Amino acid sequence: MKLFEKKLRSTDPCWCQSGRSYESCHEAFDRKCAAMKAQGYLIPPRSLIKNQNQIEKIKASAAINVAVLDAVAETIQVGMSTADLDQIVAQKTNELGGICAPFHYEGFPKSVCTSLNDQVCHGIPSPNVILQEGDIINVDVSTILDGYYSDSSRMFCLGTVSSQRQKLVEVTKEAIQIGLDQVVPFTPIGNVGHAIHQYALQHGYSVVAEVGGHGVGLEFHEEPFVSFVSHKNTGMLMVPGMMFTIEPMINAGKPAVYLDRNNGWTIYTQDGSDSAQWEVQVLVTETGYEIIAW
Numbered sequence: 001m002k003l004f005e006k007k008l009r010s011t012d013p014c015w016c017q018s019g020r021s022y023e024s025c026h027e028a029f030d031r032k033c034a035a036m037k038a039q040g041y042l043i044p045p046r047s048l049i050k051n052q053n054q055i056e057k058i059k060a061s062a063a064i065n066v067a068v069l070d071a072v073a074e075t076i077q078v079g080m081s082t083a084d085l086d087q088i089v090a091q092k093t094n095e096l097g098g099i100c101a102p103f104h105y106e107g108f109p110k111s112v113c114t115s116l117n118d119q120v121c122h123g124i125p126s127p128n129v130i131l132q133e134g135d136i137i138n139v140d141v142s143t144i145l146d147g148y149y150s151d152s153s154r155m156f157c158l159g160t161v162s163s164q165r166q167k168l169v170e171v172t173k174e175a176i177q178i179g180l181d182q183v184v185p186f187t188p189i190g191n192v193g194h195a196i197h198q199y200a201l202q203h204g205y206s207v208v209a210e211v212g213g214h215g216v217g218l219e220f221h222e223e224p225f226v227s228f229v230s231h232k233n234t235g236m237l238m239v240p241g242m243m244f245t246i247e248p249m250i251n252a253g254k255p256a257v258y259l260d261r262n263n264g265w266t267i268y269t270q271d272g273s274d275s276a277q278w279e280v281q282v283l284v285t286e287t288g289y290e291i292i293a294w
């Protein structure tokens, strides 16, 4: 972070590198941010604000991410292993010219996260994990294209699943929309997690606190950390040009989780209850939000 931002004149090029003049681009935005900062709000650093050119590049990456998840949706079935899913993701991503972001990310050994039943997140694909009738699984796909990142995930139900599992998957998907409804420019991001948490509690579920969403686009994981057990009117302001994920992990039982020390990645519910997650990549716009990947 630069300690001193050069004070721009109205006719100077804007700091966002749009190529437009400061006055026709972010001058009014900066004035609004300064006023809100004076009121005590947490203002995002400029490094988190994407310009139109960057947004287009991220959207191209996201188009691959969505196509890969569509390919998974078409082929996933009982009897497949999670390593088969990894193979489908790697193959489709490469075919479309992308790179799987998880592969060797901080030592992650595979191209996608596959989290089954009581696995909360970061399940590692394996030839020994065979999808069974009645399973629920989260497939979390992340793509790099031309250096730009996309990240989204979906739940899949294998064959006929119990009504309890079906409801958990549905409520968790509904929670995404509850969160999206809170994405209003110049309001604090804590509102997103607060609304999602309340929604989960209303259905008798709990929300994992230890893991959450994140800024995304220019890097895989950017600021801010997006909590889904946050409080109203807390956290960074959501401003136009910011991009982040909404990806709550909702447990049928208690919220406590543990990390599998053998692989250093996979997180499970402590009580063995089922956990579901959907992940959407969202852009804050002048009037609300735009879904970039799901």
Ligand code: MF3
Residues within 6 Å of the ligand: 101, 102, 103, 105, 106, 108, 112, 113, 122, 140, 141, 142, 151, 247, 279
């Ligand atoms: N897609 C996951 C997320 O939502 C990625 C976790 S890092 C990985 O942040 F290496 F496990 F892929």
Ligand code: CO
Residues within 6 Å of the ligand: 151, 213, 214, 245, 247, 279
């Ligand atoms: Co993510």
